[in-house]
Amino acid sequence: MNQLWFWWLAGMFAVYALLDGYDLGVGAIYLWLPREGDSRGFALAAIGPVWNGNEVWLIAAGGLLVVSFPRVYALGFSGFYLALMLVLWFLILRGVAIEFRGQLAQPLWSDFWDAGFGVASLALALLLGVALGNLVRGLPIAGGSFQGSFALLLNPYALLVGLLSLALLAWHGANYLRFKTDPPLQTRAREYSRRLYLATLFLAVVVTIYTYIAGYIGDFGSHPLFWIFPLVTLAGLALAAAAGRRRDLAAFYASMLVIAGLLGSAAATVFPNLLRSTLGSGDSLTIYNAASSPLALKAAFIANAIGLLAVIAYTYYIHRIFRGKVQTPGYHV
């Protein structure tokens, strides 16, 4: 049950990265979209009706973390108090920017919110990667509390993972715009997609080598199944190369595979730890010593798995209704 929960949580965060990832990615390249032809308006229209639902995956994953591994939730969010608040403020800025931009047809107004949306998306894509990097690297935890400082979170390894996350999500966002929009925005997105693919490829190789040399890599030897994640990543990278400049939907599937593969690899690397201590393995929070009781895990699993199946069904349905290219720019209620 504990292992199941570990992979379920990893899956929840992965779905969050796949879905909110593309609208974060659209935000990350947003400030470089040309003004002519109202490209920014089309980009916003492409994510407008779905971004909020995508973000709920993060909220739901957070809720599942509380009930399954309450000590990890408690230590994680109190230990990284200032970093968490920074993320929350960027989430507020980003949500408000998307929704309020279209309320007023006034250039100064939209410029302001454009900047807010772009900056907040860039920062979030980076910070989520930094957080993941720190999870893989391990943290100074002793006696159930975090012993480090805020500055420690910005170590070189975590920053590098942050850059990878930024490049990867920006690539994912560009791929989303490729199949959701028409030229000229589509042309621009294809160009960005090509460059960001190369950046992602480069950073993924660097991070993998760094992870291996620094010894953060997990126990792949005794879990042969874990090799599936690097293989998925490679498949995604290969598919992206094969998709080339024309096959837009294939490129989007490729970035999905890469995100899923890399997150899966990261999860495999830390397994069975949730918060790995750099001060000694006895201080790590694992899926066994930080878990709720078996009954609590079972109850929460059944209660939420049923609901999530329904969510997946209607989320798929809603995405189908909004399928096809975006016809009109702008996004306002």
Add this chain to the structure above:
Amino acid sequence: MVFAARIQFAFTVMFHYLFPILTMGLGFFIALMSTLHLTTGDRRWDEAARFWARIFAIGFVVGVVTGIPLEFEFGSNWAAFSAYGGSLFGQLLPMEGVYAFFLESGFLGLFLFGRGRVGKWLHWAAGLGVGVGSLLSGYFITAANAWMQHPVGYRLDAHGQPQLVSFWAVLFNPFAGWQYAHVVNGALLAGAFVMAAIAAFYLLSRRHQEFAQNTLRLAVVAGCILSLTQLFPTGDLEGRHVAGWQPAKLAAMEGLYQTRAGAPLAVMGMPNSRNQTLLDPVYVPRILSFLAYGSFRAQVVGLAAYPRDLWPPVALTYYAYHIMVGLGTIFVVIMLAGAFLLWRRRLYRSRWFLWVLMLALPFPFIANEAGWMATEVGRQPWLVYGLLRTAQGVSPNVAAGETIFTLLGFMGIYAVLALLYLFLTARVIGAGPESGTHGGAAGGDEASHAAAIGEKSA
């Protein structure tokens, strides 16, 4: 640190809660108007539903972005509590996401942007999905709170940690039942007052008269019913839960220091904990005993029966509770007067009364907040009633300075949000219901919607 953590949580949750009050309340009426439009075919209901949906949407945005911090503040400010009770009250947090937030956010997108892409009944169902989602969200969070008010479904293990024994007991905590009904009723009542206030504003400024009259009629009829059900049965029966399970809170809410049979209800008065008396009280004899226990002779336990360190902050609990009850009574008077004027066909011309309705706008929000304040402050010193004190639940490794610093940050951000919210909402009200969908995207959808209908009928 405890104080800083409490102030920050109180500030962020109270600011946030202003918006769910509005969206839960308006959401219900929007669904009602959409239903009336589809069943009667009267396009004025459609126009009204779309107008209120524009007001709703702006509030929804602020509600969503200010709600996200709360989900994480349990961990950041109350780490010890999260580790202690996460497997119990935490059962409800993911369910709120899975069963409520997904429904709300997914179908709001469909409702606002799906016009013309889906049939009108599916569009209606999407609106209903938003309403059901927001009501469910209210239930899960009230039930999570109920576990702190009246912990159930657990046993204490050898280490004194609560362990889940019954999921169903936690999900259907009896404390949550009437509390939830009271909370939702309060939000609906606020929705009725918002509609009445804006309609009164239009009538006073002689604009959009037909829309305003229709809206005002609906608001006054609904408000009349809701202001009564706010007191009875929901408020009354929730009060009995408090009397049964949290007698110290009841004593603080009523300013009752000495245990007595046939206790009177204090309508007014100033609690003085030093002398343990209520100064300048106005009493209604024996009513408190009757309200709390259903008998005029019942004994009501006073605060003096408890050790001082188990008293909640008496003054704050007492005043918050009395503000709520006092305002609730005034709401009944206003809405009954409105119904009377409506019956006498003078409602739309009684300018003095329209002024009253317009200026009443903030007070249902104050009453809702005051009610939660009485509930939460009255729970002190407990975080989980009878099990865990608030001081024990706080994060051990977050410094007070960090919390004060981020509290100031939240205050600044929320001040800007409040200004933006008021500015944008005032614009929508200024533009009025007849402005239709302002902007190209929605207008285009509307045209294609009309075209689709034309094709079908052709």
